[in-house]
Amino acid sequence: MFKNPFSFEGRIRRLEYGLSYLIYVSLCGFISIMVTMLGAPASGTATxxxxxxxxxxxxxxxxxxxxxCHDRGNSGIWQIIPFYQLWMFFADGEIGGNEYGLNPKHLVYEYFPEEQGKGDEDLQPSDTGGEVDIIQKKE
Structure with a gap:
């Protein structure tokens, strides 16, 4: 958790995003208190x-x-949409990898095809009548 917190690449889970938000709010409150204690907020030094x-x-x-946003499968610019940050707290990320990286929960799709001999490259459950399970990948 909190690997490269200032980087814009990769994906993070809801928990890390929530903790980041709490850290941000706490830090901004601390900065406001410190600036107020240093003197008038309008002074040049405090600014x-x-x-x-x-x-x-x-x-x-x-x-x-x-x-x-990347965990949701969207570009980072989506965070400027009003109330989208609230949605990011509650919506689950995409299962498996996407263009931004692997799932931070290590969840992947696993196919159990009924037909043998078909490659896993473009295999979909509807292709073989098989079932799809979501599993947590063991590292």
């Missing part, structure tokens, strides 16, 4: 200090949001 601290916090939340 510079708050910008120096807020920019990395905002970058962290943007990166974590983009990775959560």
């Amino acid at each position: 510079i200090i708050s910008l120096v601290l807020y920019i990395p916090a905002f970058w962290f939340m943007l990166a974590q949001g983009a990775k959560r």
Whole structure:
């Protein structure tokens, strides 16, 4: 968990996204309290200090949001849609790999075809009448 938190590549689970949000809110509250204690929020020093601290916090939340969008199979730009961040808290990610990486829960589809001799490359359950199970891949 929290591998490369400032990177925009890869996928993260709902738990990591939720913890990231809590860290972001806590950090912003801490920064606000510190700036208020340093002096008037309108002073130049307090403004510079708050910008120096807020920019990395905002970058962290943007990166974590983009990775959560990737887990849903969407581009990171989707996080600017109103209320989509709320959806990212509750919606499950795509099972298996997608263009952004492997499933962080290590869930994959496993096919049990009734026909033998068909390759696994483009095998779909409807092709063979087989069943599909979702399994957790053991590492």
